[in-house]
Amino acid sequence: MKRAIFPGTFDPFTIGHFSIVMRGLSIFDEIVIGIGTNQSKKTLFSVEKRMEMIRQAFENEPRVKIYAYNSLTIDFAKLVEADFALRGLRTVGDFEYERTIGDTNRILTGLETVILFTESAYSHISSTVARDLISYGKDISEFLPPNVKL
Numbered sequence: 354m355k356r357a358i359f360p361g362t363f364d365p366f367t368i369g370h371f372s373i374v375m376r377g378l379s380i381f382d383e384i385v386i387g388i389g390t391n392q393s394k395k396t397l398f399s400v401e402k403r404m405e406m407i408r409q410a411f412e413n414e415p416r417v418k419i420y421a422y423n424s425l426t427i428d429f430a431k432l433v434e435a436d437f438a439l440r441g442l443r444t445v446g447d448f449e450y451e452r453t454i455g456d457t458n459r460i461l462t463g464l465e466t467v468i469l470f471t472e473s474a475y476s477h478i479s480s481t482v483a484r485d486l487i488s489y490g491k492d493i494s495e496f497l498p499p500n501v502k503l
Contacts, residue, residue, distance in 0.1 A: 355380070357437035357467065360387040360426045364396040365483055366407050369475035371498035373441035376469055378416055385433045386411075388421045397484045410498035426454075427462045438464055443471045443479065 359374055363386070377384050388403050398406070400421045411417040422429040430438060438458060440451050455466030483493050487503070497503070 354382045355437065356383045356385060356433065356435040357381045357439040358385045358387050358426070358430050358433060358435045359439045360389050360422075360429065362391050362394055362396065362480065363388055363403050363407065364394070364398050364480050365487075365493075365497065365503070366403060366410060366501070367475070367478050367480060367483060367496050368498050369441065369443070369471050369478045371410050372472050372475055373439065373469050374411070374417060377439045377467075378414070380467065381416075381437065381439070383416045383418065384439060385418045385420060385435055387426070387429050387433075388419070389426060389429070390421075390423045397487065406497075406501050406503070409500045409502065412500060427458050427464055430458075430464050431462065436463075436465065438466045440466055440468050441471050442468055443476050 357377060363370060374384055374386065386407055388400055404419055404421060407419050426438065442448055442451060451466065451468060458464040458466065478496050483496050486493050
């Protein structure tokens with residue numbers, strides 16, 4: 354079985370994230386979405402709320418599992434027996450970051466990173482922009498996957 358993790362903070366989980374996972378399911382048998390703790394990020398939603406949003410998005414997709422973790426991503430991958438990390442790229446800046454992390458993960462544990470480019474229609478959407486809009490009372494439902502309610 355080819356299992357990949359899709360790690361991130363997902364605050365909130367956007368339609369761009371959803372698209373990457375759905376496209377990833379054509380490559381992998383199972384995708385484990387891992388909600389990681391990033392000490393440098395201040396989150397808007399609790400881990401429980403983020404898990405709930407992701408469950409809503411994938412309620413009819415049994416090949417997607419959702420967990421929270423508070424460790425290095427490589428340790429989470431080992432815990433769930435994943436050999437791959439699935440990542441999405443929106444910008445050139447994302448590439449430099451993902452390459453550094455991907456190279457480090459492969460050197461340390463053999464975890465391979467598979468990168469999918471974000472669909473053009475979603476490339477402007479980020480969790481940071483979504484949080485900013487929410488903080489000013491704006492409706493972000495068009496930035497969220499189907500079935501997801503804040």
